[in-house]
Amino acid sequence: MSFFEYMVANRAEVLHNTLEHVGLVAASCGLAIAIGLPLGVALTRRPRLSGPVIGFANIVQTIPSLALFGFLIPLPIIGGIGARTAIVALVLYGLLPLIRNTYVGISSVDPAVREAARGMGMTDFQLLWMVELRLAAPVILAGIRIAAVWGVGIGTIAAAIGGGGLGEFIFRGVAMVNHVVILAGAVPAALLALAADGGLHLVERSLDWRRKAA
Amino acid sequence: MTAPVVEFRDVTYRIDGRVVLGPVALTVAAGEVLVLVGRSGSGKTTALRLINGLALPGAGDVLVEGCSTREWDPVRLRRRIGYVIQEIGLFPHMTVERNIGLVPRLERWPAERIRARVAELLSLVGLPHEQFARRLPHQLSGGQRQRVGVARALAADPPILLCDEPFGAVDPIARAELQVEFKALTARLGRTVVFVTHDVREALALATRIAVLEGGQVHFSGSPMAFRDSGDPHVRALRELA
Numbered sequence: 001m002s003f004f005e006y007m008v009a010n011r012a013e014v015l016h017n018t019l020e021h022v023g024l025v026a027a028s029c030g031l032a033i034a035i036g037l038p039l040g041v042a043l044t045r046r047p048r049l050s051g052p053v054i055g056f057a058n059i060v061q062t063i064p065s066l067a068l069f070g071f072l073i074p075l076p077i078i079g080g081i082g083a084r085t086a087i088v089a090l091v092l093y094g095l096l097p098l099i100r101n102t103y104v105g106i107s108s109v110d111p112a113v114r115e116a117a118r119g120m121g122m123t124d125f126q127l128l129w130m131v132e133l134r135l136a137a138p139v140i141l142a143g144i145r146i147a148a149v150w151g152v153g154i155g156t157i158a159a160a161i162g163g164g165g166l167g168e169f170i171f172r173g174v175a176m177v178n179h180v181v182i183l184a185g186a187v188p189a190a191l192l193a194l195a196a197d198g199g200l201h202l203v204e205r206s207l208d209w210r211r212k213a214a
Numbered sequence: 215m216t217a218p219v220v221e222f223r224d225v226t227y228r229i230d231g232r233v234v235l236g237p238v239a240l241t242v243a244a245g246e247v248l249v250l251v252g253r254s255g256s257g258k259t260t261a262l263r264l265i266n267g268l269a270l271p272g273a274g275d276v277l278v279e280g281c282s283t284r285e286w287d288p289v290r291l292r293r294r295i296g297y298v299i300q301e302i303g304l305f306p307h308m309t310v311e312r313n314i315g316l317v318p319r320l321e322r323w324p325a326e327r328i329r330a331r332v333a334e335l336l337s338l339v340g341l342p343h344e345q346f347a348r349r350l351p352h353q354l355s356g357g358q359r360q361r362v363g364v365a366r367a368l369a370a371d372p373p374i375l376l377c378d379e380p381f382g383a384v385d386p387i388a389r390a391e392l393q394v395e396f397k398a399l400t401a402r403l404g405r406t407v408v409f410v411t412h413d414v415r416e417a418l419a420l421a422t423r424i425a426v427l428e429g430g431q432v433h434f435s436g437s438p439m440a441f442r443d444s445g446d447p448h449v450r451a452l453r454e455l456a
Contacts, residue, residue, distance in 0.1 A: 116304070
């Protein structure tokens with residue numbers, strides 16, 4: 001059976017696994033943003049902590065993904081078999097680009113701009129919301145983009161712990177030594193990664209104030 | 215005599231235990247244009263930041279309109295004080311219009327009033343509204359940015375204006391032009407201005423009173439005329455640089 005024939009014959013399962021995969025990535029990216037963005041902002045207020053926190057996130061990143069999934073299984077609440085554990089692992093991977101890019105983006109705001117903002121009587125929140133986050137937005141978006149693209153790739157391993165997604169085809173194909181089945185997972189995953197990359201790149205550009213010429 | 219608008223009462227400011235400024239006693243009367251002149255590292259910028267509460271004195275008190283900067287709500291204080299810094303610090307993601315209208319917006323002025331105020335200020339600093347209002351700061355020349363910086367500082371009609379070498383980064387011709395206009399502007403608006411510069415000629419051109427800062431201390435305070443005649447060695451050294 002050719003790849004194309006396989007895809008047509010199994011279109012329901014392909015669609016189901018693809019949507020499951022999108023769900024895994026969306027949920028983990030959402031959580032990574034919800035945790036990583038405030039944490040990155042907090043680090044700009046306590047720069048002394050940035051070394052240890054970003055260092056820790058870096059170390060998490062170096063754990064091989066299959067091993068990280070394995071480590072999480074025996075843990076209570078966040079662990080076990082299934083999608084929840086997979087999402088926890090993907091969040092851990094997504095945190096580094098989120099924290100780092102938020103921290104770097106805000107830290108690289110021109111100190112003169114910050115001084116002027118404070119001197120004009122902006123509150124801390126106004127400074128953050130009206131100035132720092134706006135100026136850092138393209139860098140933060142780039143971090144989200146990295147987290148999403150990695151999430152799509154690493155998400156294929158979620159199937160190893162029963163997390164579902166496009167990895168189901170890949171692991172099945174490996175077990176069956178069947179290229180067509182592997183491709184049924186790998187090709188949609190690659191397309192998803194490209195779509196996430198391209199789509200978020202467009203958002204990133206639209207938020208870049210340097211492109212907003214008068 | 216009316217109460218001073220700004221008063222330094224034996225103010226000392228330290229960074230890491232080192233005295234950057236002080237002890238300084240200094241008053242600024244309403245409508246005065248006080249130019250603090252001194253070399254870099256003389257404590258000029260610190261003096262300005264003590265007035266708008268970006269820095270608080272280690273000892274002594276800075277009084278603005280009779281109230282210590284320790285007691286002022288810092289946000290309220292700063293919205294009453296226009297602040298122009300050397301690097302200008304225009305918000306790069308906001309148009310000229312939004313930069314100038316920022317403090318009025320923070321103060322929740324109605325949109326119509328903000329628009330009118332921005333138009334008024336742009337013409338005041340010599341930038342035609344239709345040509346400049348929608349530009350971003352990076353689409354302006356250095357001199358134009360300085361003008362926008364001054365307009366922004368004046369936006370909410372603050373009674374006090376602090377200027378930290380605002381014309382430091384422009385070419386000499388634009389600089390001379392800006393000085394002439396600034397002088398006319400402050401004379402017309404009657405603001406209390408504290409202006410910091412290392413350029414003695416600029417000080418002589420703008421000041422109603424000059425104070426010389428050196429090593430964190432005030433070594434001279436008097437009219438431009440008195441500055442020209444003073445025999446104080448610090449004043450003489452500065453005059454020779456000009």
